[in-house]
Amino acid sequence: QSALTQPAFVSGSPGQSITIPCTGTSRDIGSYNHVSWYQQHPGKAPKVILYEVTERPSGVSDRLSGSKSGNTASLTISGLQADDEADYYCSSYAGGSILVFGGGTKLTVL
């Protein structure tokens, strides 16, 4: 199983919206809705922000949303805020009880 593909860097200005794509294959994202997104601030542990493509854990802002089309899942953050600046990782179930992560995207708020 190869890592899922994410852009290394994404940026946006405060108040704008950005989208981070996560591309997999028909063996992972294309076959299952078990797609999650994690936010990681420097020096901190990752924190889940979306699961099952679109579901937000309690306490996560509704400015964050997810979607999936074919082999690609996406995270959209609307109304960008300074605290959104972090690294974002997608993950997907890949069959056979295996999980795979994306390479990560560094979001810069300009």
Next chain:
Amino acid sequence: QVQLQESGPGLVKPSETLTLTCSVSGGSIMGTTYYWGWVRQPPGKGLEWIGNVFHTGSTSYSPSLKSRVHISVDTSKDQFSLRLSSVTAADSAVYYCARRQGYFYVMDLWGQGTPVTVSS
């Protein structure tokens, strides 16, 4: 609330075996809907799933690490452990233990992480 805490040596010699333990507090490792796993992050790089274990001892591992990894569980202590054999410098990373929701395949609770360096 449930918390996870990693423990183990921060320095391991090449070719030796890395052993880490994760202690679960505030709850039981026997929960029927949770799996317990390990994720690592080399310096400046992304997350890599290593594997997980159910309280029954059933395991699943990353195909790329499967030949060197063993994850076990001690329900009497509410702990689970990672053993990674024949380590090299490429295994230097921050190692996180995490709880995985059984059906949703999401890591919903993480330890703070522990750095491990492989060096002689």
